[in-house]
Amino acid sequence: MTENFDIVIVGSGPAGLSAAARAAQRGVNHVLFERTDHASDTIYKYQKKKFVMGTPDVLPLQSDMRFEAGVREDILDTWNAGLEEHSVNISYNCEVTAIEGSKGDFTLTVNGKETVKAKHVIMSIGVQGNLRQMGVPGQEWERVQYQLDDPLEYEGETVVVIGAGDAGIENAIGLTAQNQVVMINRGSEFARVKQGNLNAIMAAIESETIECYYSATAARVEPGLLVLKTPEGEAEVKCDRIIARLGANPPRRFVEACGIKFSSEDRSALPELSATYESSVEGMYVVGALAGYPLIKQAMNQGYEVVETILGHPVRPADQALLEERFAAIEGMSVDEVLEAIQTNVPLLSHMSRLQLREFMLESQIHRFKPKDTIFERNDFTNSVYSIVDGAVDIQINPNDPSEVVTLHSGAFFGEMGLLSGRRRTATILAHADSILVETPRRAMLKLISSIDAAKRVIDEAAIARQIQTHLAPNIDPALLDEVVSTATIESFSAGDVVIQEGETSNDVYLIRSGSMMVSRRIGGRDVVLSYIPAGNYVGEMAMLTEAPRSATVKATVASETIRIDAGAFKRLLEREPVLKREIEARFQDRLVQNVETEQRPDSGDIIDFLVNQGLGEATDVLLIDEALCVRCDNCEKACAETHGGKSRLKREAGPTFGTLHVPTSCRHCEHPHCMSDCPADSIHRAPNGEVFIDDKCIGCGNCARGCPYNVIHMAYPPPEKPGLLQWLFMGMGPGPGEDKTPREKPAGARETATKCDMCKDISGGPSCVSACPTGAAIRVKPEEFFSIITSTKSGRA
Amino acid sequence: MHEGFLVYGGFRYLKLATLLSVVAIAVYGWHVPPDEPNGGTWLGYGLGSIGAALILWLMWFGIRKRRYGTTDTLQGWLSAHVYLGLSLIIVATLHTGFQFGWNLHTLAYSLMMLVIASGFFGIYAYARYPQLMTENRRGVTTDEVYNEIGELDRECRQVASALPDAIASLVLVSCNETRIGGSVFRQLSGVDANCGTTRAFDGIRDLASSAEATHGADIRKLISLIGKKSTHLRTMRRDVQLKALLEIWLYFHVPMSFALLAALAGHVLSVFYYW
Structure with a gap:
C-alpha cells in the first residue's frame, strides 16, 4: 500500500532537518528521507573535530533545531537529539530516485522500487551529489574507498590517492604524516586547485614525500595492486589502500528530471525559485545549498520558513x-x-x-x-x-x-x-x-x-x-571619449604573459587597470629590464606615436587586467585635443630619457627584475632593508614583537638579498591580497590607509598562511601575559622585553590564529619596525616609489 | 631612498652640534676670566651645565631605544646622539679650562673621552661592517649555512663508513669537535686554531697517500666535502667576527658611561660641597 504524506522532505541536511522539525512541531503528516544511515551526511563527512562556523554572525536562527558554531561532533549530537525531541519521522537508507506528479499529488520513488504519495515536496539534497566511482574492474576490493574521515586512522600503509583536486591533495598531504603516499593525476599538472594546496603538493613532490604519476588513469584493481595506464604504457603500483577522490555527479540531472528548471545552462546556475522558494514545479520547494544558500543558518531558516509557507502561516523572514x-x-x-x-x-x-x-x-x-x-x-x-x-x-x-x-x-x-x-x-x-x-x-x-x-x-x-x-584624459569632456571607450576592450593576463612583443607592428595602447607590468628590451642577447609600471598607467604609446614597430617587450608581473585602446580611435582623439597630445608626448619623452638612463646602468634593470620577483609588482607597501646600513641589531623585530603582544610578524634575516638590498619576510600588503581570497570567516580586511590586517574573528583555519606566496602569515597561539619589568627582572617571570614570547607548546584551551603585519595601523608613529631602526636601514616603500629606489641605486647601494 | 643616520635630515644634528661648538669656542675666546680660565667662572658653570645636561640626555638614549611604537624615529635620535655626543669634546674641554690633574674631576673628563672614543669606533663599525657582512654571506642566511654544514657532516659520515677506522675517526673529529664562535676572543679573531675540521682535513690528506687504491674515490669525495665545509666555516666565523665587532664596543661604551655618570655625580657634588 502506498503511504500518503502532506509533506515529504528529501535530504536531511540542515535545511531538511529544520523543515522536518517544523512539520513535526506543527503536527503535519510528514516524512524525511535520508539516503545514508545517518542524518546530515555532508557535515557527518567533515574531518573529525572540525570547527563548523555559524556565519553570517548577524543572522538570527529561526528553527526548531538548535545550532551554534562548534565542533562537528557537538553539532551532530545536538541535531540527533533534536530529531528525538520533536519525534521527526525520518527514514534512513532511503534514496529518492524519481519524483512525478503535481501539487497535491506527487509520487516519489524510493530506492528505485517503493513509492509514496505527497501533497508537497521539499528538496534539500544539497550539492554534494553522488560520489563518482572508479569504474574499473576490481574496484570492489574492500580497501577502495571514496572518502577519508581521519588521515591519522591509517599508519604505515602505502596509500594511493587518485584525483588531483583539492580533496585529493588535502587527503594525500594529511596521509603523509604516517604513510607512504602515491598520487595519481589524470592531467599533466595540478590545475584548478587552491593556491595553498598547489604549493603544498608541489613541495611534497619536490621533496619526494609524495610520489606522483602524471597523465595516468586507473586501468584495473587487484587486491594490493593498482594497474595504471600511463603515456609510457601500463604501470603497477603496490598498495595497501586506494582512496579515490573523483568528485561527485552533481544532483542537477536528478533535479531537472523532477521537472525543476534552472536559470541557465551554466554549471554554476541555480534552480529558478520564487520568493517563497517554490520551484518551477508548483508544490515543489527547493531550500539550502541546492537553492544557492550554502550556509547552515540560512538553510535552517529556509527549512522553517518553507513549511510555514506551505501551511499558509504568515512568514516573517529571519532577516526581517x-x-x-x-x-x-x-x-x-x-x-x-x-x-x-x-x-x-x-x-x-x-x-x-x-x-x-x-x-x-x-x-x-x-x-x-x-x-x-x-x-x-x-x-x-x-x-x-x-x-x-x-x-x-x-x-x-x-x-x-x-x-x-x-x-x-x-x-x-x-x-x-x-x-x-x-x-x-x-x-x-x-x-x-x-x-x-x-x-x-x-x-x-x-x-x-x-x-x-x-x-x-x-x-x-x-x-x-x-x-x-x-x-588618460582627466581634463577632457567625457563625451569626446565616446569613440575611444566604445572600441576599448578588457584583456586579462597571467603573471609572466607577454602583453606587447618587441618588434611586432601593433600599435594599440594598454591602460593597466590592475596588476603591473615590466618593460624590457633585448640587448646583447639578454633581456634587460627597463622599467616597472604600476596600475593606473598606460604602455604602448611609443609605437602609436612613432608608428614604428614595438621597441620593447611588456610583460605582466602578476595577474593583471588591461584596457586595450584602439590606436586609430586614440589618434583621432589626439588630433582633436592638442593639449592632451602634448601631455602624452611629454610623457613619452620622459620615458625615453628614463630608458636611456636605465640602459646605461644595466644593474638597475636587474634590481627591477629582483624586486618584481619578490612580489613588489603586486605590493602596496613593502619593507626594504639596506644591508649596508643594517647593523643586525634586530631592533625592528623587537619593536614588532613589543607592539604586537610579543609576537614578531617580521623575520629580518630571512628573505632574499640583491646587492645590499634585502627584502625581509614581511607582508607586502598586496593590491589583491592572496590571503583575503579564501578566508571563510571574512576576518581579513584592508584598512582605509591600505593596511591588510586580520581581525579577531579569525578561526585559525590557516588558509591565509597557506595562500600567501611570500610566507608572511604565521599561525600562533596567543602569547602569555607580559610580565612587568620588575617581575621579569627579579622573579624571572615570562619572557623579557623584546624576547620571543611565542609559546612552544599548545597552552590549554588555546586555538591558533593567524598573525601578520598590520603596518602598525593603530600606532600613530607608523610602522614600528621603521621607527625603531637606529640607522635608517629599514624603510617602507610604495610602488610609485620603486623607480626612485632604482635610480638612487649606486654601486649596489640603495 | 635609504638614508643613513649620519646624513639624517640633511645633517640637521651635525649643524646643531657645529653651531654649539662654534658658539662655545667664540665665547671662550671672547671671555676674559678674573684669573685663568676654569670651571668656576660663569662661563665655566655654563659650559659645565650644558655638558652635564648633554651627558644625561645622551644616556637617555639607552631607554629611548627600548621604547617601541613611538611617533618619532630612533634614527633621528641616533643621529642626534652621535653629533651632540661629539660636540661634548669641545664643550667639556672648554669647561675644564685646560686644567687637568690627578683628581675626580679629571677622572670624569677622562671617562667621558673614553666613552666618546668608543663611540667613534661604533660609528666606524656601523659604517664599515654591515656591507662586509653582506659581501661575506653572499645572500645566504645563517640558518641555511648551518643546515648545509649539518648536511655535509651527514654525507661525510656516510662516506666514512666504508673507509678505514683511522679516517673514520678523523671524520668524527670533524663532526664533533668543530666550534663556531665561543669565547669573546675566539669570536673576534674569526679563526679557530684548534678547529676540528682543519685537523681532520690535514689528517686525511696525510693518510690519503698511504691508503689502499680501492678507497681512492671515497677519500677524494671526503676531501672535497670537508673542503666545502671549511669554506662554510670560514664564512660563518667571519660572520661571527663581524657581528662581534659590531657589538663589542657597546660592552665598553655602556659600562663606561655609567662609570662616567658616577664620576660626574661625584664631580658635581664635590664642586658644590667645596664652594
Whole structure:
C-alpha cells in the first residue's frame, strides 16, 4: 500500500532537518528521507573535530533545531537529539530516485522500487551529489574507498590517492604524516586547485614525500595492486589502500528530471525559485545549498520558513528585523518598499532575485547624505562600492581644483575603481543633493560580480569609461571619449604573459587597470629590464606615436587586467585635443630619457627584475632593508614583537638579498591580497590607509598562511601575559622585553590564529619596525616609489 | 631612498652640534676670566651645565631605544646622539679650562673621552661592517649555512663508513669537535686554531697517500666535502667576527658611561660641597 504524506522532505541536511522539525512541531503528516544511515551526511563527512562556523554572525536562527558554531561532533549530537525531541519521522537508507506528479499529488520513488504519495515536496539534497566511482574492474576490493574521515586512522600503509583536486591533495598531504603516499593525476599538472594546496603538493613532490604519476588513469584493481595506464604504457603500483577522490555527479540531472528548471545552462546556475522558494514545479520547494544558500543558518531558516509557507502561516523572514534596522535611515518605507526601490532605481542591482538582494543588503549599509557631505576622499584605501538609490553625488575630477566636478545621478554607482585595481581612491566624492546610497563591501561586491553576469557587464562598461577618463584624459569632456571607450576592450593576463612583443607592428595602447607590468628590451642577447609600471598607467604609446614597430617587450608581473585602446580611435582623439597630445608626448619623452638612463646602468634593470620577483609588482607597501646600513641589531623585530603582544610578524634575516638590498619576510600588503581570497570567516580586511590586517574573528583555519606566496602569515597561539619589568627582572617571570614570547607548546584551551603585519595601523608613529631602526636601514616603500629606489641605486647601494 | 643616520635630515644634528661648538669656542675666546680660565667662572658653570645636561640626555638614549611604537624615529635620535655626543669634546674641554690633574674631576673628563672614543669606533663599525657582512654571506642566511654544514657532516659520515677506522675517526673529529664562535676572543679573531675540521682535513690528506687504491674515490669525495665545509666555516666565523665587532664596543661604551655618570655625580657634588 502506498503511504500518503502532506509533506515529504528529501535530504536531511540542515535545511531538511529544520523543515522536518517544523512539520513535526506543527503536527503535519510528514516524512524525511535520508539516503545514508545517518542524518546530515555532508557535515557527518567533515574531518573529525572540525570547527563548523555559524556565519553570517548577524543572522538570527529561526528553527526548531538548535545550532551554534562548534565542533562537528557537538553539532551532530545536538541535531540527533533534536530529531528525538520533536519525534521527526525520518527514514534512513532511503534514496529518492524519481519524483512525478503535481501539487497535491506527487509520487516519489524510493530506492528505485517503493513509492509514496505527497501533497508537497521539499528538496534539500544539497550539492554534494553522488560520489563518482572508479569504474574499473576490481574496484570492489574492500580497501577502495571514496572518502577519508581521519588521515591519522591509517599508519604505515602505502596509500594511493587518485584525483588531483583539492580533496585529493588535502587527503594525500594529511596521509603523509604516517604513510607512504602515491598520487595519481589524470592531467599533466595540478590545475584548478587552491593556491595553498598547489604549493603544498608541489613541495611534497619536490621533496619526494609524495610520489606522483602524471597523465595516468586507473586501468584495473587487484587486491594490493593498482594497474595504471600511463603515456609510457601500463604501470603497477603496490598498495595497501586506494582512496579515490573523483568528485561527485552533481544532483542537477536528478533535479531537472523532477521537472525543476534552472536559470541557465551554466554549471554554476541555480534552480529558478520564487520568493517563497517554490520551484518551477508548483508544490515543489527547493531550500539550502541546492537553492544557492550554502550556509547552515540560512538553510535552517529556509527549512522553517518553507513549511510555514506551505501551511499558509504568515512568514516573517529571519532577516526581517535586521533589514528593518539597516533601512532605519529611510523613514516611512517598509523593507519590501525599500528593496523594490533599490531594484527599480539601480540597474546594477536589478538582476538579483529578491532573495539574493535581501542577502546582499544584509552585508551592505544604507547611508543618507546631506548636500556637501564627504562620502570618501581621494587616496583613501577603502574598497566598497556605492550605488545611488536616490539623489546625486559630485566627483571631483581635478585634484587641484575641487570645483571641477562630474555629477552622477540616481541609478549610478561609484567606487568600483578601488575595488578593481586594489589601489587608493582616485577622487573625492561629495553628496550633491539629499542622497540615499547603498554601500557594499568588497566581498559582497565580488560575489555579485562573479555570480551575476549582467552585473559584471554593467560594472565593466562603466569602469572602462571611467578608467580611461581618470588615467588618460582627466581634463577632457567625457563625451569626446565616446569613440575611444566604445572600441576599448578588457584583456586579462597571467603573471609572466607577454602583453606587447618587441618588434611586432601593433600599435594599440594598454591602460593597466590592475596588476603591473615590466618593460624590457633585448640587448646583447639578454633581456634587460627597463622599467616597472604600476596600475593606473598606460604602455604602448611609443609605437602609436612613432608608428614604428614595438621597441620593447611588456610583460605582466602578476595577474593583471588591461584596457586595450584602439590606436586609430586614440589618434583621432589626439588630433582633436592638442593639449592632451602634448601631455602624452611629454610623457613619452620622459620615458625615453628614463630608458636611456636605465640602459646605461644595466644593474638597475636587474634590481627591477629582483624586486618584481619578490612580489613588489603586486605590493602596496613593502619593507626594504639596506644591508649596508643594517647593523643586525634586530631592533625592528623587537619593536614588532613589543607592539604586537610579543609576537614578531617580521623575520629580518630571512628573505632574499640583491646587492645590499634585502627584502625581509614581511607582508607586502598586496593590491589583491592572496590571503583575503579564501578566508571563510571574512576576518581579513584592508584598512582605509591600505593596511591588510586580520581581525579577531579569525578561526585559525590557516588558509591565509597557506595562500600567501611570500610566507608572511604565521599561525600562533596567543602569547602569555607580559610580565612587568620588575617581575621579569627579579622573579624571572615570562619572557623579557623584546624576547620571543611565542609559546612552544599548545597552552590549554588555546586555538591558533593567524598573525601578520598590520603596518602598525593603530600606532600613530607608523610602522614600528621603521621607527625603531637606529640607522635608517629599514624603510617602507610604495610602488610609485620603486623607480626612485632604482635610480638612487649606486654601486649596489640603495 | 635609504638614508643613513649620519646624513639624517640633511645633517640637521651635525649643524646643531657645529653651531654649539662654534658658539662655545667664540665665547671662550671672547671671555676674559678674573684669573685663568676654569670651571668656576660663569662661563665655566655654563659650559659645565650644558655638558652635564648633554651627558644625561645622551644616556637617555639607552631607554629611548627600548621604547617601541613611538611617533618619532630612533634614527633621528641616533643621529642626534652621535653629533651632540661629539660636540661634548669641545664643550667639556672648554669647561675644564685646560686644567687637568690627578683628581675626580679629571677622572670624569677622562671617562667621558673614553666613552666618546668608543663611540667613534661604533660609528666606524656601523659604517664599515654591515656591507662586509653582506659581501661575506653572499645572500645566504645563517640558518641555511648551518643546515648545509649539518648536511655535509651527514654525507661525510656516510662516506666514512666504508673507509678505514683511522679516517673514520678523523671524520668524527670533524663532526664533533668543530666550534663556531665561543669565547669573546675566539669570536673576534674569526679563526679557530684548534678547529676540528682543519685537523681532520690535514689528517686525511696525510693518510690519503698511504691508503689502499680501492678507497681512492671515497677519500677524494671526503676531501672535497670537508673542503666545502671549511669554506662554510670560514664564512660563518667571519660572520661571527663581524657581528662581534659590531657589538663589542657597546660592552665598553655602556659600562663606561655609567662609570662616567658616577664620576660626574661625584664631580658635581664635590664642586658644590667645596664652594
